[in-house]
Amino acid sequence: MKGIVFLISITFAYSCQNDKKDMTKPIAPVAKKIAKELIKHEDVRVDNYYWLNDRENQEVIEYLNKENEFYSKVTEHTKGFQNDLFFEMKSRIKEDDSSVPYKQNGYWYVTRYETGKEYPIYSRHKDTLEAPEEIMFNGNEMAEGHDYFKIGGISISPDNNLAVFGVDTVSRRQYILQIKNLKTGEIYSDRIEDTTGGAVWANDNKTIYYTKKDSVTLRSDKIYKYKFGELAENDLLIFHEKDDTFGTAVYKTKSKKYIAILSYSTLTSEVQILNADNPDGEFSMFSPRVRGVEYSISHYENSFYVLTNKDEATNFKLMKVSEEATTSENWKDFIPHRKNVLLEDIDIFKNYYVLSERENGLNKLKIVRWDNASSYYLPFGNETYTAYVGTNPDYDTNILRYGYNSMTTPSSVIDFNMDTKEKTIKKEQEVLGGTFNKDNYKSERIWATARDGVKVPMSIVYHKNTNINEETPVLQYAYGSYGSTIDPYFSTIRLSLLDRGFIFAIAHIRGGEYLGRQWYEDGKLLKKKNTFTDFVDCSKFLIENNYTSAEHLYAMGGSAGGLLMGVVINIAPELYNGVIASVPFVDVVTTMLDDSIPLTTGEYDEWGNPNEKVFYEYMKSYSPYDMVKKQKYPNMLVTTGLHDSQVQYFEPAKWVAKLREYKKDTNILVLNINMDAGHGGASGRFESLKEVAKEYAFILDLEGKTPLSQKK
Template identity: 45%
Template sequence: MSSPTSAQTPPTPPDAEKKPHVVRAPFGAERQDEYYWLRDDSRKDAAMLGYLNAENAYADAVLASSTPVQDKLYDEIVARIKQDDASVPYRDRGYWYYARFETGKDYPIHARRKDAPGIDALSIQQANAAGDFAGEEVLLDVNRLAAGKDYYSVGDYAVTPDNAVLAYADDSNGRRQYTIRFRNLVTGDAYPETIAGVSPNLVWADDNKTLFYVENDPETLLTVRVKKHVLGTDPTLDPVVYEEHDDSFYLGIDRSRDERYLLIHASSTVSGELRYAPANDPREFTVLAPRARDVEYDADHFGGRWVIRTNADGATNFKLVTAADGATSRKDWQDWIAHRDDVLVEGFELFDGFTAIAERSGGLERLRLLHTDGREDHIATDEPAYSMGLDVNSEPATDWVRYSYTSMTTPATVYALNVKTGERRLLKRQPVPGYDPAQYVSERLWATARDGAKIPVSIVYRKGFEKTGKAALLQYGYGSYGMSMDPGFSVTTVSLLDRGMAYAIAHIRGGQELGRKWYEDGKLLNKQNTFTDFIDVTDFLVKEGYAAPDRVAAYGGSAGGLLMGAIANMAPQKYRVILSQVPFVDVVTTMLDPSIPLTTNEYDEWGNPEQPEYYQYMLSYSPYDNLRGQAYPAMFVGTGLWDSQVQYWEPAKYVARLRDLNTSAEPVVLRTNMDAGHGGKSGRFRRYREQAEMYAFMLEQLDVAAAG
């Protein structure tokens, strides 16, 4: 394939130095990694930084010709965003909480208003839209906090039960190592103490002065200890409430639905464990049921009992069980909602008169309402491909359940449904200036994999699109961790559709769209299914006329970047361009190093390469290890210097080795955000600059007209 810009003299890409380095497995296997030197945990090595900066300069040169398209795409995307927008308020302990944006500003303002007669979610939205902020109390103006910083994010905040003190956790480099800060909401004064090196997960006890938080290991960033801090005391003296010694587990903390208990969740890929203590006297935490290999569970407390979602006793797609107060083992559990082979139970919310259950069936989400009298029904939908789920339901004493809904043509929507009368209220539909959903069509398709499995595919295009096999297509995929990539609306995708492209999501194995087995069939020693599914979806869409065989782009990020690296090695001729963000491409080396954040937590996802069987299987697909002398498509590879989930050196090494082996003349660019982490740059608009740059590169490679 020849690039549209091939007639021009291309800039010269950087040539990274090779330095011999042997990576050894404990059982003796050895691999050469000539670019291992690009790893620098301190992010200060001059040679490494010089290489990344040279790659950025090369990217600037390659992408210069697309600058007008980048600007046009950015302007289009931002024009679809209502700048002075606000979230749907929710009521909690006598206040209505929401976040709002101001025109031209990148970050939200977190605020609340005191409840009173005539005040509800709709009236507050109307006041916000009218610029009437009388009675508003600003909790956090993130624009002010982010001033002068290249990166800034507030990960979580929590207000004391008496509504008087705010704790919040912020991150100023994107590495997801947060710092807790405190503010008195009555006086507005900040407390002097701060607590660094934590996860964004904060819970207050009933005494309004004791905060529970989760401390990270400074090297691996694993959540290792739950600690408590009493306002006004020295954080270095904070006692440890619970310490996790198994480095395959994550920790999280929460309050129960009825506010009676503080909860400590410990979870790994294949098991779970919960501890609880009275919120009014949280001195001792009791284990609800001891952890067991291959038994996952999570629980909540309401109405004098525990409700537990679990896969115990062969409930592959999960079931709901109950347990009385004082339960301490699985022997105390009683089945409530039975397991079904065709329905995955993903979550639940408990109310005074009913239970809302989030399920998945036939590859799509749905919500089941179970009433106390035994009646049950499902909330209706009317599109072939959509995404729906429980929204913020902060108060259980209500007949109204809030849920979110979106599709590839319908912007994000929040409804409230009265479970007694059936009345449905539209609380908010994301405003998208200039967008008319009637001009777009989405479909639900099923592609057949090479082993006969049926793969769901969601696709969207503009009306008038002809399936003649001539159009350009962007196909997205993820396929890991049981995370389902449900079809939702995107303000960025519209710019592609308006240029005649189709956009498809391949719901491949490794996700959980078709239940737990769909996930199990795409992990560990079944991981190759993820990659071949994606390729088979491409073949299907081309065969059905949705795309020209030489105008297909593929897109994935993080574990989806692993997918991109795998398909580039396995079927490079099927893709004109590959977009890969923060890609996990050096699987074996990373998984051999337990000091790298998140490695040990993921042995049950990828396998432990210290064991020869898993080592050899991972080696068979690891993108970095399978690069070889062949013609690769054009590629855009993005990363962040401070990424804590996929370290920057993985994509950097990958691109360096790819340059050595690639026999094509197609451009390969590596864009490193020197001040960002896994999620890219912070702020509402800056990330769209990144997206516009990547999409402009893609459009140029696909020979798609710049103008809409």
């Protein structure tokens, strides 16, 4: 998750202990060392900063505050520039913006923002958009008095009278569920704590199903049934997922006929179903879990369509089964497995189904009539674009709503008539300020050769006036885990880099699914190191082909991408002038051995279970915290949130403390902790831009692109 003259000149206390100290310069906090032995498989690791794990310890909070103070002092000369960047990025965004309305069950739903306000307003109109607006939730009013605020999934009852919603005011993704009467405006007193924030209604308009989290591990492990009007403490436990490597969720099929309980792990899934007209009935097993087999279901008429990797269908296939006999031995191929095409999703309509596919890294949307009278792909003429199926809750329609953007083209929301093939652009993202012209930017896809000979794609974008040579600054970004694909997308925020001569590069490294499911399989468990070496080899490609040089190359990643940053600076620190590691997952071994830490057990199929020696040793061999060594490191900005539920704050805190102890350079190393937020950062629409402004100011300052008025 080097530099300009001022930043080079900073000398930290830990690197000049024998020199005369300049008391006018900021002194980095030095964490005390309390040795703690961690023993596994007869291997002893000593963690001198383990004590930072205790957030209830006032000394820990004081230390974190000192880190924030140090960050503020080191970056004080960029404060004005950060502010300028914030207003620059904010000025491109339409403040009084609104979503494209979508129709569901007789109402048009809209999410809109008001000028000067941070939070969304959720509203609806009955029958037509000309009907009076009904404000369901005003996030700005609800957020008053909270440092952090987020509304979870809003679910409307079938009769349109009630809404169940979740609220998180801590930023640990532990939502309190409540119910609102949309006719009277009353919010009922019942409060259900420790939920995922979403719920689904049975067709009786009074029964809801919701998912509870374990209050310690935050694993979604229980499904409850609640009948409106009864006490929440009388809620009935419907299902308990006892395998701690699995999570669970509940949802309703688009047909509205079934409520489904999903159990899921990285490699395996299982579904139970119940007719939504019979909320007091018992859920039945759709098909029992089989390790390594993933499946999801869509309902149409009297059949289910099953998206699955069954029968070694690495890139997934679509199978069909009757409602009457749903277990896997009854599944029949509907769309066979294809070696070079990843089948990502299916959307069901009355007369059509729409397939979301990925071939050679590119999104493809295929429209097929159920009667097979026609089938065709939507045309996209680019190599660095993103296309996706949008919000389509209406089953009985011939209109497909989809989204499109590219690295140079702002987002569009498009309604496509699947009968006539006519499209209507419902909304194009506005880039305010009057200076943006998409023709001023160029994007392309380039391919680096990894050390094992595999070709790794990168999507890059830059201003057409940027001279590409060894002095060109490049920000290289990647994630590379969980099969999550970072598509080439448009960003108004990114323009602040491009307009200052930066190239922005997304490295589509193994561990994601950009080139299909096998691309993911080749970047996890005992092949995880491919993720890291792919990133490094992409960096070397950029340098060797004169896109930039080590003096002007910057790297950025967050969460699992922050782990990527941690490994990269251990194995190839000389390639980068600066690195931003956001909420980085860097203490891999210790975290994965502690099953009381939120979300750990569900990660075993991604990283491996270190209780098994082979995974322990492999994990330790790349764990950023364990592999810190006495060497030079790039300039670094590390960010975290005190209430982060995904990557606990103490991982980056300990990592920074250890880096300070070991690093043999005078480069910058700062840690910025948001004491009010969690994994996603600030909750406000524009407050989050301030965090981006900090990150951009850091690398622009290292690159010497801070306005002279801001330098000392």
